[in-house]
Amino acid sequence: MKVYISADIEGVNGICNWNETEASHPEYQQFRKQMSQEVACACLGAKAAGATMVYVKDAHDSARNIDVSMLPDFVKLHRGWEGGLCSMMAGLDRTFDAVMFVGYHSPSRSDGNPLSHTMNTHLYHVKINGIIASEFYINALYAAYLGIPVAFLSGDLNLTKLVKAENKNIETVATKEGAHGAVVSRHPSITNQEITDKVKLGLSKDLSKSILTLPKHFHVEVAFKDHNEAYRNSFYPGCILVESDTVEFDSDDYQDVLRMFKFVL
DSSP states (O other): OEEEEEEOSTTSTTOOSGGGGOTTSTTHHHHHHHHHHHHHHHHHHHHHTTOSEEEEEEOSTTSOOOOGGGSOTTEEEEOSOOOSTTGGGTTOOTTOSEEEEEEEOOOTTOSSOTTOOBSBTTEEEEEETTEEOOHHHHHHHHHHHTTOOEEEEEEEHHHHHHHHHHOTTSEEEEEEEEETTEEEOOOHHHHHHHHHHHHHHHHHSOGGGGOOOOOSSEEEEEEESSHHHHHHHTTSTTOEEEETTEEEEEESOHHHHHHHHHHHO
């Protein structure tokens, strides 16, 4: 079994401030370590479930966060940004049997996490077919586009509820609960062990039930905090400026949507 992990940081245990996500701040080192530990725990769970190969994409900011020395030696780590359409899912292809997400966070306009956002902090929201999209949803749809199931996600409690509403067969671990500008977390040793256990469980299920339903048509709305960005991005082929701060895009092919995201987000 070949398993793919996409890892972010804003959904790891305890993190609650932007300074803690940025390498230039001293607080970052603690949460870089926690991110690495949570990924390592997911890898161990995958191995226990029979994975013969685990491929990890470091998908936060510079994509140079995870300490590879903290990962099991059977893991491959993808660092940095390729620059392709897949972004946080770079390296994923149809040879993988399952996808997992570690350290993910609630979408923009959500009180589920003090660091809630979608793709970057310049956006008010991204909607797909009328629903505010999280980074999980954007990336899980890409997995569905390739026909690959999602076995597991860890992140804030609000996001785990959204994931369960999307597909109840996906195993989740809530690493913390958002409380407006704060978070409430259990001890990381507890949530770390839960990650290992739930990954093993998720990969041991009938994975055919864990593939997200791919819509037949994609109506995308991107609202920017700066109206100038909306105007500039309205010149991307297929984008229409519908409000001073909002563009819309339609396609039947999710790869077209990912291409638009590459240049507009």
